[in-house]
Amino acid sequence: MPSMCHCLVLAAICCGCGIASAPARADDTPSPCDALKRIVSAAPNFSSLTGFDGRALARSYGDDAKCAASQTHYRCTWTPHGGASADALQTVAADIASCLPDATHDQNSAARQHFYLGARGARMEIAASQAGQNKLKLEIFGSH
Numbered sequence: 541m542p543s544m545c546h547c548l549v550l551a552a553i554c555c556g557c558g559i560a561s562a563p564a565r566a567d568d569t570p571s572p573c574d575a576l577k578r579i580v581s582a583a584p585n586f587s588s589l590t591g592f593d594g595r596a597l598a599r600s601y602g603d604d605a606k607c608a609a610s611q612t613h614y615r616c617t618w619t620p621h622g623g624a625s626a627d628a629l630q631t632v633a634a635d636i637a638s639c640l641p642d643a644t645h646d647q648n649s650a651a652r653q654h655f656y657l658g659a660r661g662a663r664m665e666i667a668a669s670q671a672g673q674n675k676l677k678l679e680i681f682g683s684h
Contacts, residue, residue, distance in 0.1 A: 573639035613681035626650045
């Protein structure tokens with residue numbers, strides 16, 4: 541037999557179900573993984589992308605992202621949210637590894653993280669590195 545306390549909790553939960561709440565809104569900002577996958581899929585010609593395409597990727601780590609595309613590469617730089625840039629760089633690398641599970645992580649240092657996708661001669665390279673005092677840089681280049 542349920543205790544009086546359990547009955548009160550159940551009653552509160554049931555009554556709360558009928559209370560109108562503010563409508564949930566989907567965030568239409570692309571996720572960092574979606575942004576990274578979009579950039580990688582644009583290879584080998586990144587000129588179809590804009591600086592906006594990579595902002596969702598960098599926004600998770602800093603508010604001042606500046607991204608640009610060229611025919612041969614895509615690059616973003618930003619100032620990481622508080623903390624050491626080496627710690628932020630490790631976070632970026634973990635996100636790249638989780639978003640692109642087929643990528644090989646072949647360099648892991650405090651100043652640079654490097655990944656590649658594909659066979660030699662047709663490789664997509666992803667490098668995240670420190671770019672001066674309190675700045676990080678992400679570059680994606682190569683052919684796909």
